[in-house]
Amino acid sequence: MKTYTALSEIQADLQNKQVSCVSLLDHYLGRIESSNLNAFLEVFDQSARAEAQRVDEKINAGTAGRLAGMVIGIKDNLCYKNHKVSASSKILEGFESIYTATAVQRLIDEDAIIIGRLNCDEFAMGSSNENSAFEPVKNPVNLEYVPGGSSGGSAAAVKAGLCLATLGSDTGGSIRQPASFCGVVGFKPTYGRISRHGLIAYASSFDQIGPFTHTVEDSALLYEIMAGTDEYDGTTSQKEVPAVTFNQDSGKKKIAVIKDCIEREGIDPEVKAKTLSTIEALKNEGHTVEMVDFPFLDHMVPCYYVITTAEASSNLARYDGVHYGYRSPDAVDVESTYVMSRSEGFGEEVKRRIMLGTFVLSAGYYDAYFTKAQKVRRIIRDRSDEILADYDFMLTPTTPTTSFKIGENVDDPITMYLQDIFTVQANLAGLPAISLPMGEHSNGLPFGIQLMGSRFEESALLSFAQQLMNN
Numbered sequence: 001m002k003t004y005t006a007l008s009e010i011q012a013d014l015q016n017k018q019v020s021c022v023s024l025l026d027h028y029l030g031r032i033e034s035s036n037l038n039a040f041l042e043v044f045d046q047s048a049r050a051e052a053q054r055v056d057e058k059i060n061a062g063t064a065g066r067l068a069g070m071v072i073g074i075k076d077n078l079c080y081k082n083h084k085v086s087a088s089s090k091i092l093e094g095f096e097s098i099y100t101a102t103a104v105q106r107l108i109d110e111d112a113i114i115i116g117r118l119n120c121d122e123f124a125m126g127s128s129n130e131n132s133a134f135e136p137v138k139n140p141v142n143l144e145y146v147p148g149g150s151s152g153g154s155a156a157a158v159k160a161g162l163c164l165a166t167l168g169s170d171t172g173g174s175i176r177q178p179a180s181f182c183g184v185v186g187f188k189p190t191y192g193r194i195s196r197h198g199l200i201a202y203a204s205s206f207d208q209i210g211p212f213t214h215t216v217e218d219s220a221l222l223y224e225i226m227a228g229t230d231e232y233d234g235t236t237s238q239k240e241v242p243a244v245t246f247n248q249d250s251g252k253k254k255i256a257v258i259k260d261c262i263e264r265e266g267i268d269p270e271v272k273a274k275t276l277s278t279i280e281a282l283k284n285e286g287h288t289v290e291m292v293d294f295p296f297l298d299h300m301v302p303c304y305y306v307i308t309t310a311e312a313s314s315n316l317a318r319y320d321g322v323h324y325g326y327r328s329p330d331a332v333d334v335e336s337t338y339v340m341s342r343s344e345g346f347g348e349e350v351k352r353r354i355m356l357g358t359f360v361l362s363a364g365y366y367d368a369y370f371t372k373a374q375k376v377r378r379i380i381r382d383r384s385d386e387i388l389a390d391y392d393f394m395l396t397p398t399t400p401t402t403s404f405k406i407g408e409n410v411d412d413p414i415t416m417y418l419q420d421i422f423t424v425q426a427n428l429a430g431l432p433a434i435s436l437p438m439g440e441h442s443n444g445l446p447f448g449i450q451l452m453g454s455r456f457e458e459s460a461l462l463s464f465a466q467q468l469m470n471n
Helices: 007-015 021-034 045-061 102-109 152-159 176-182 216-226 269-284 297-318 334-345 348-361 366-390 413-420 424-429 458-470
Strands: 040-043 071-075 113-118 165-170 185-188 208-213 254-258 288-292 393-397 433-440 446-453
Touching: 007 216, 021 040, 021 045, 021 071, 021 113, 040 152, 045 113, 071 152, 102 113, 102 165, 102 216, 113 152, 152 165, 152 176, 152 208, 165 185, 165 216, 176 185, 176 433, 176 446, 185 216, 185 458, 208 216, 216 433, 216 458, 254 269, 254 366, 269 288, 269 393, 269 433, 269 446, 297 348, 297 366, 297 413, 297 424, 348 366, 366 393, 366 424, 366 446, 433 458, 446 458
Parallel strands: 071 113, 071 165, 254 288, 254 393
Antiparallel strands: 040 113, 165 208, 185 208, 185 433, 393 446, 433 446
C-alpha cells in the first residue's frame, strides 16, 4: 500500500474503491508491529477494526463523516472509554477509563478511527520521552536520538507512518518540540479553545490538546472538529470557531522575529541560518519582517516551572493508592499506603516536580515564588500582546538545536528544562502556536520553525503557516 501523508489522498482512494478503512487499518497495524520505536504502548486492534468496518459501511451508504479514513493515535494521557490510559506511569497501570475525552469523542463522531495509545513522558513531564515508565521512544529519523517530549510517541508515530495523525498535549512545548525533532507539523491552539475534559492533568492553566500531522490542512481540520465550548470544561472559550480558509493571496503580513531567540548563545548555527533565510524569503515576497525585543527569555523557563510544578503538586495529589491505580503491596496502614504507593508508583522526574511544586506552595515560600511567578507570567503575556497588537505573527526557531542522543541529558534536568526555552512563551501567554518542519541539519536530523499568533486567531495562523510550508 502506498504511503499516505494527507487525508485528502486517502479519501480520494476510498471513493475510488482503491482502498478500504479495514485494509488501511491492517496496513498501519502491520507497520506498528514491525516498528522498533516503542511509540505505541497499546494497539486497540479489536475496537479499531470494528470502527473501520462501521466507517466502510457509512462510506458505501454516503453518510460518512469528515474524518472518514483518518486513522489516529492518541497520547496516553487522553481518556477513551473502556480502554486503558496510564499517562505512561506505573501509578495508573491497568486503569481503564469509564468515559471518552471530549476532543477524542468529537473526532470519533466524524468517523476517525482510534488505533491505539502512544508512549509519552510520565504525566507529560519531560522533553525527551525518556521519563516514560515503559522505556523511551526512539526518533524514527535516527534511532539513537530522542523524539522529543512529552508527546514523543505521537510525533514519532506520524513521522514513521504508523498512522496518519496523532493527538498530543502541550504544556510548555510538548507538541511543538517533538514535532521539530521528528520533522512533522505540530499545532497548539489557544488555551481554552479545545476542551481538556478527559485529558489527565499536569498543569491545568497550561495544558492544551493539539494534533500532529504531515500537512497544515490536516491539522486545521482536526483543530476545527475538536475546538469549541464544552459543558464539561469551564475553561473552554465561548467564542465561535470560524472555519479555517486557506488563501494564498491573503495579503502581506507583518511578522515580528524575537531577536533574543535568534541572537541567543547556544543556538545551533544551521538552525539560525535557516531561520534567517526564511526571514529573507518572506521579505522578498513583500511581507514586513522586523526584529523585536523580548527581554524575558531567561525568565520564562523558571516562571513556567514554578507555576507548573505547583499545579502538578495539586493535581497529582489524587494518586494516593486509595482511590484507583497502583497500591503498594507492602502497605500496612493509611500512612504507609500513601507514602509507599506514591514512592513506588511515580518516576523520578514526577517526584522531583511534585516536591518542587509543594515547596513553592509552602507557607514560607508561596509569595516569594508562586505569587511572583504569576506576576512574571502576566508581564510575559502583556508583552506578547503588545507585539501582536502591531504584528500579525511572531516567528522563532522551535528549538535551539536538533534532537540529542538518548541518555545524553538524562542526568541534567536543567539542560532538559531549557529544551522548551522558545516554546513556553505561547503557553505562558495562552497563544496559539505551530511548529513547521522547515529544514534538515547536516547531521541528518530535522528541525522546525515556530509561528505564534494572536489569541483565538487560529484560522489566520494556520492559513499563513500553509503558505510558509508551500514556499
